[in-house]
Amino acid sequence: MKDGDRDLVWVDLQKAAAFLDSELSMRLTERVGMSSSEFQVLWYLANAVDRSLTMSEAAARLSMSPSGMTRLADRIVRRGWVERRTDAANRRIAIVTLTDAGVAAARDGYLVAREARRELVDARLTDDDVHSLGKIAGKLLGRIGITDVSS
Template sequence: MAEHTGERGCPDAADLALLEQWNTLQSGFRRLTDQLLADVDSKAGIAPSEFQVLWYLLTSPEQSAPMNQLAATLNFTTAGTTKVADRLTEAGLIRRQTSSADRRVVLATLTAQGQEVAMAAALALAGALRDRVVTPLGPDAFTALADRMRALDPHPQRPCR
């Protein structure tokens, strides 16, 4: 791959175009994600951080995960994860308990009500995705885009085998 450098190490026209394309991608994705999560909030009454936790637990084995795993996977701070878990516990959507295998580990587990709320929120997100992404792009283009992003993921999530 050739290096592109203009005068005094400044980006040349090709680099500037590349950087602008990247800016368009990342800022557009961030705004789209914010809007999709706002749609979930308005339809299901779940704040974005709460939805992320509920969705993660809904798709986890036994609908349970260690709190530190939640924080790491969702890129939350420990304090942020605790605050979200406190709100979800108070709302009756999750319960926290120590692991029977290791008392140092605190598990977050969906309650029956949490399952219902998580499913309603997931369906709200699916509807928002259809409206805001799949319809404008078309199903084939959306699938191709998802496949290309999966190919670029430096840390793809793969189930243990």
């Protein structure tokens, strides 16, 4: 494959990711009043052991800076979706835990995200396409240091 062809794939990949994120963000804002980042952190917490993550774990999963994660956590704490506490064994570690209201918000966001996925991905890709895309995305994420995208 020529360099120019790879350039086009690179640009298309960026455009597809930006389009999907923008569309999801718009739908989440309109339908359940949350941003895409808020939904993502709620989703990761809903699927974490004890519905808790350290702030650094949450930031890594969202590919976000520590200060960006702090601002995001501040917003969702104010909304009552998470509680933040300090680790008893190491006071330098902050932990966020999903509340019951956060579970409900995560569920609401998931319903919007699932509908968006069905309309924007499932309607356009076969099962084989999705399987291949999953393998490719895993390879790409592994190359840039993200090893645990499933939890």
